Amino acid sequence: MNISDVASSTGLPVKTIRYYEDIGLIAPARSANGYRQFSDSDLHKLAFIGRARSLGFGIDACRDLLRLYNDQKRASADVKKLAKSHLGEIDRKIAELGQMRATLSHLIDACAGNDRPDCPILADLAADHDHA
Amino acid sequence: MNISDVASSTGLPVKTIRYYEDIGLIAPARSANGYRQFSDSDLHKLAFIGRARSLGFGIDACRDLLRLYNDQKRASADVKKLAKSHLGEIDRKIAELGQMRATLSHLIDACAGNDRPDCPILADLAADHDHA
DNA sequence: TCTTGACCTTCCAGTAACTGGAGGCCTTAT
DNA sequence: ATAAGGCCTCCAGTTACTGGAAGGTCAAGA
Numbered sequence: 001m002n003i004s005d006v007a008s009s010t011g012l013p014v015k016t017i018r019y020y021e022d023i024g025l026i027a028p029a030r031s032a033n034g035y036r037q038f039s040d041s042d043l044h045k046l047a048f049i050g051r052a053r054s055l056g057f058g059i060d061a062c063r064d065l066l067r068l069y070n071d072q073k074r075a076s077a078d079v080k081k082l083a084k085s086h087l088g089e090i091d092r093k094i095a096e097l098g099q100m101r102a103t104l105s106h107l108i109d110a111c112a113g114n115d116r117p118d119c120p121i122l123a124d125l126a127a128d129h130d131h132a
Numbered sequence: 133m134n135i136s137d138v139a140s141s142t143g144l145p146v147k148t149i150r151y152y153e154d155i156g157l158i159a160p161a162r163s164a165n166g167y168r169q170f171s172d173s174d175l176h177k178l179a180f181i182g183r184a185r186s187l188g189f190g191i192d193a194c195r196d197l198l199r200l201y202n203d204q205k206r207a208s209a210d211v212k213k214l215a216k217s218h219l220g221e222i223d224r225k226i227a228e229l230g231q232m233r234a235t236l237s238h239l240i241d242a243c244a245g246n247d248r249p250d251c252p253i254l255a256d257l258a259a260d261h262d263h264a
Numbered sequence: 265t266c267t268t269g270a271c272c273t274t275c276c277a278g279t280a281a282c283t284g285g286a287g288g289c290c291t292t293a294t
Numbered sequence: 295a296t297a298a299g300g301c302c303t304c305c306a307g308t309t310a311c312t313g314g315a316a317g318g319t320c321a322a323g324a
Contacts, residue, residue, distance in 0.1 A: 004271075011263025015312060018273095023310090033319060035272055044258070051257045056232045059310070069254050079253050080245035087236050094229050100188045101222050104215060113212035121211050122201050125183045126176070131143025136300070147283060150302090155281090165290060167301060191281070 001038040010046045017046060025049060025063065057086055133170040142178045149178060157181060157195065189218055 007014045020026050021036070026045050028036040038046075045066065052062045064082055068074045110120040139146045152158050153168070158177050160168040170178075177198065184194045196214060200206045242252040 002272075009263065013312080014272095016310085019311060033272080034274095035319085047261070047263075048257050050263070051259075051261055053310090054232075055236055055257075056229070065254070065257060068251075069258060072249060074249045074251070075247040076243050076249065076251035076253075077245045077247060079251045080240060080243045083236060083240050083243070083253050087233065087240060090229050090233050090236065094226060094233065097188070097222050097226050097229070100186075101219065101226065104187055104219050104222065108212060108215050108219060111208050111212045111215070113209045115207040115209060117204060117206045117208065119200075119206070119208040119211045121208075121215050122197070125180050125187075125197060126201060127183075129179070129183055131141065131179075131182070134300075145283085146301095148281085151282060165301080166303095167290085185281090 001043065003036050003038070006038045006043055006046060009043065010050050012046060012050050020046065020049065023059065025059070025066070055086075056090060061086060133175065135168050135170070138170045138175055138178060141175065142182050144178060144182050152178065152181065155191065157191070157198070187218075188222060193218060 003014050003017055006012075006017060010017075012020075017026075021028060026042050028038045028042045031037045048066060048069065049062050052065050053059075057065065061082060065079070068079050068082075107121045107124055112118070135146050135149055138144075138149060142149075144152075149158075153160060158174050160170045160174045163169045180198060180201065181194050184197050185191075189197065193214060197211070200211050200214075239253045239256055244250070
């Protein structure tokens, strides 16, 4: 299988697949002309990584997940721990964004949005929020 | 005012303040020895930027907000438009993270988390989610 | 056979917004 | 005089790609 076939069957961009080889996530064989030749195993790995990335796991976490996946003697506790830690990160981000959302949405509601210069949004940004 | 004073009163790291000068957000004066000399206006600008950043606005949006802030003839509609667009971005991110959270949390609940290798999390990652 | 177009390759640079560190001058206090 | 600490610049690294240039390869049609 050539790279563009792999791209269309995994949904990953060609560039991304090359990048994943670069950083050592996969190591596809090469044919005589220098083209990458992807095995089913490469394909599965890439699909696995793509799925993990879509759940927000970082590249290093993907590496760990792949290692655990290939380890027949793994303990599911290790996987769960990794996933829980990632869930914590997600929750932290959601909380942060939720906080931003609340403040911003409040300010937007307070803003007339007309051709006058008075603006509660700018007023808030300029106000003293005290970091001292 | 020297840079570390500004850092402690704005809550921004010294490195970040230098960076903001680098990219043209501020242009503090220099004293004879080459040290940056921050005016009250510089200080206010930095506080403004810091606040905008804490609401998740990107650097370019900060530049726009600062420009609007300094424009006495601005229309609040322009500020509101910018803020609304940013709110949309935030909502998009929250939705994406919420989706991840839901899936991941479901998988975590299904995982025994013991010393056995069976793991619904890995099973899901390895499963065919069909991008073809 | 030649050419054209779609592949494939590598390498370099850029993205967002900093952050860390090296090497070195300036200031202040002992 | 010296040591500590603040300031300076410049370079490199971070995350996870993405775009583009320059060039080799392959299959099909005229």
